[in-house]
Amino acid sequence: MFFSLTAAVGLLRMPDVYLRIQCSTQLVTLGALPLLVAIVVFAGPISSYGSRALIVAALLLVLAPATSHALGRSAYLTDVPMWPGAVRDEPRD
Template identity: 45%
Template sequence: MIEILTSILIIVGVFFILVSSVGMLRLPDVYTRMHAATKSATVGVTSLLLATVVFFSAIGETLSAKQLLTALFIFITAPVGAHMISRSAYYTGVPMVESINEMTEDTEPSD
């Protein structure tokens, strides 16, 4: 039972980290790549840390708070780091991609 729960948490975490790296490869812009690098990677690594919490509490060790502290720290610092990097990218003049949403460009009339 505990092994099934740990395995599900590991699979979810690895899936989100893999989605994050695919987004790093495929997205066209710094500002859009930051979505992939912060949000889904944070969820993935939090799921992996919860898997270690479940595993080590199941085999009889005392509950260590270091994994939960690491997860909390990543939750706090990932948006702050993404904000600072996007701010510096905007100030140093990294270009944005021209149009991401092509549907609105087609439907709106052009003056």
């Protein structure tokens, strides 16, 4: 619940798309994984619910960072402006 709340606040407060992508990835991974772990503990890893929760958790751990990377890269390649307070633009340096 804590990670979901902080990620939701971050989505509202972050100034540009790149920082919002980071917050949304945090929301997906750190917000959903404790719930999925609770399902596995409650139902057992061998039950149908537990095994499905394990599969979903594994997919989230792999796909959420890959998706956020693809979103960030596409935003960068289409020249979405960075926040003026950003320290530097590393790929362009």
